[in-house]
Amino acid sequence: MKALVTGGGGFLGRYIVEQLAGRGDEVTVFSRGAYPELAELGARVVRGDLQDADAVKSACAGMDAVFHVAAKAGVWGAWDDFYGVNVVGTQNVIAACQAHGVPKLINTSSPSVIFDGKPQEGVDEAYPYPAEYESPYPHTKAIAEQVVAAVHGPNLLTVSLRPHLIIGPRDNHLVPGLLARAKTGLLPQVGDGTNKVDLTDVEDAARAHLLAADALAPGSPVDGPAGRGRVYFISQGEPVTLWPWVRGLLRELGLPEPRVRLSLAAARAMGAALEKAHRALHRPGEPRLTRFLASELAQSHYYDISAARRDFGYAPQATMAEVKAKLVAWIKKQDADKRG
Numbered sequence: 001m002k003a004l005v006t007g008g009g010g011f012l013g014r015y016i017v018e019q020l021a022g023r024g025d026e027v028t029v030f031s032r033g034a035y036p037e038l039a040e041l042g043a044r045v046v047r048g049d050l051q052d053a054d055a056v057k058s059a060c061a062g063m064d065a066v067f068h069v070a071a072k073a074g075v076w077g078a079w080d081d082f083y084g085v086n087v088v089g090t091q092n093v094i095a096a097c098q099a100h101g102v103p104k105l106i107n108t109s110s111p112s113v114i115f116d117g118k119p120q121e122g123v124d125e126a127y128p129y130p131a132e133y134e135s136p137y138p139h140t141k142a143i144a145e146q147v148v149a150a151v152h153g154p155n156l157l158t159v160s161l162r163p164h165l166i167i168g169p170r171d172n173h174l175v176p177g178l179l180a181r182a183k184t185g186l187l188p189q190v191g192d193g194t195n196k197v198d199l200t201d202v203e204d205a206a207r208a209h210l211l212a213a214d215a216l217a218p219g220s221p222v223d224g225p226a227g228r229g230r231v232y233f234i235s236q237g238e239p240v241t242l243w244p245w246v247r248g249l250l251r252e253l254g255l256p257e258p259r260v261r262l263s264l265a266a267a268r269a270m271g272a273a274l275e276k277a278h279r280a281l282h283r284p285g286e287p288r289l290t291r292f293l294a295s296e297l298a299q300s301h302y303y304d305i306s307a308a309r310r311d312f313g314y315a316p317q318a319t320m321a322e323v324k325a326k327l328v329a330w331i332k333k334q335d336a337d338k339r340g
Contacts, residue, residue, distance in 0.1 A: 001025045003213075004063045006050065006093060007070025008043070009035040011172055012108065012163070015206035016067055017043055023210075030059040031070070050089030053096075060096035065104040065213050068093045068148075071141065073173065075293045076278070076286040079136045086140035087147070094151055105148065106213045107160040111198075111233060111303055113142035117295040121196070124304040125231050135292040145231060152229030157216050159224075161208055163234040164303060167323065168202035169330035175249075179331070182250050186288060188260040190267040191298030193243035198235035198302040201316065201323045208234045208314045215312035222311050232308040236316045236323060239302035245324075252328050267294035 003020050007013040008029030017038055020027045027043040029035065030050075039045050048055035050070055060066060072085035090107070097105050114120070115138060116130035129146075133139035145160045152158040167175055181187040212232065216222045224230040247257045262270070271294045274287035308314035318326070 001064045001213075002028070002062060003065045003067060004028045004030055004059055005067045005069060006030045006056075006089075007068075008038060008045075009033050010069065011170055012166055012202060012205055013067075013069040014038065014170065015202050016069060016209050017041065019203075019206050019210055028059060028063070030056070050092060051084050053092045056089075056092040057096040057099055060093070060102055061100050063097075063100070063102045065106060066093060066097055066102055067106045067108070067209055067213070069108045069209075071108065072137070074137055074286060075135050075290050076275070077136060079140075082136040082140040083143075086137075087143050090144040090147055094147065094156070097156055098151070101155070103155075103157060104213060104216050105156060105158045106209055106216070107145065107148045107158065108209070109145040109160040109162045109231065110138065110141050111162045111164045111301065112138035112296075113145055113162070115292075115296070115301060117292075117299065119195070119300040120303070121300050122302060122304050125233065125307055133292075134295075135290065138292075149224075149229040149231065150227055152224055153226045154218060157218070157223060158229035159212050159216050159222055160229065160231045161205075161212060161234050161308075162231060162303070163200045163205040163208065164198040164301070166200045166202050166205050167327055169326065171202070171327070175327065175331070178246065179250075179253070179255060181288075182255045182258075185256055185259070187258050188262045188267070188289075189243050189258040190262050190294050191243075191264050193241070193261075195242050195298060195300040196239040196302050197242045197300065198237075198239050199320065199323065200235045201318045201326075204236065204316050204318060205234055207317065208232075208308065211312045211314055212308075220311075230311075232311070232314075233303035233305050234308055234314065235303060235305055236318065236320055237305050238316070238320045239300075240320055242297070249324065249328070253331060262294075264294060264298040267298065270294070
């Protein structure tokens with residue numbers, strides 16, 4: 001298979017590239033960076049921007065499948081920045097696939113597209129999109145997911161995967177951000193600490209993309225009706241009680257545990273105030289807390305992955321204990337390497 005991976009130099013994208021190359025597929029990476037380590041794997045690296053329609057179109061030529069992984073993530077930022085990458089970029093990928101007759105598009109989405117601030121406990125793909133969003137990331141990813149689903153048909157088969165809170169070695173976003181806040185003593189526990197949350201091992205998340213791509217064929221369970229490409233939740237299928245899990249991780253790494261506990265109402269009020277200050281003062285970066293983040297930290301959000309198991313044989317290969325042990329070992333090695 002000739003496969004293009006947008007964002008192939010990123011956290012999840014790189015694992016997808018490695019797994020494709022490892023089984024003998026011909027891989028092209030479309031990304032903003034050079035990534036010589038991927039070239040050493042045999043991948044062709046094409047530098048470009050998702051918002052450059054001509055560059056995306058050129059990269060998609062001759063492909064059997066496109067894995068659209070690249071996105072702008074975060075809990076805060078300018079709407080136009082998120083929209084340009086997540087929506088316009090996705091539209092450019094779709095147009096390029098259609099122009100070159102690429103038969104398969106595998107889109108990386110997120111469960112946050114349906115997060116409405118309420119507990120979500122074992123919900124499946126029938127759960128509706130919310131009427132409003134408190135962050136441009138889930139909002140723009142929801143638009144992109146719907147755009148991908150709407151073009152599904154015999155000439156372009158599409159599927160969107162929703163891996164939840166991906167963690168593992170080489171994570172450069174989720175866990176490092178958590179640890180950085182813990183080190184400064186500015187990580188509060190939000191809520192009563194009983195909320196359960198899904199996490200996803202990065203290798204399993206990548207494996208799910210390959211399984212979905214292989215199963216995506218006319219008449220297959222993954223082939224939805226015209227104009228309704230399917231979506232699937234992906235996780236370890238083993239939700240953790242979030243705050244005991246976080247505290248255990250911090251203890252293993254010798255980092256301070258949260259000392260301050262905030263109710264959800266108090267955290268959302270603080271998040272709203274910090275958002276207002278950031279907006280008024282044009283501060284760079286993200287507020288320490290936002291309303292969206294407060295709700296995610298205090299509410300349960302875990303999902304039913306039985307559709308992925310049934311339709312394309314997804315089965316998590318690692319337990320959460322194994323996922324955590326692998327993550328801790330990698331972090332400790334990184335710290336040791338930094339110390340020389």
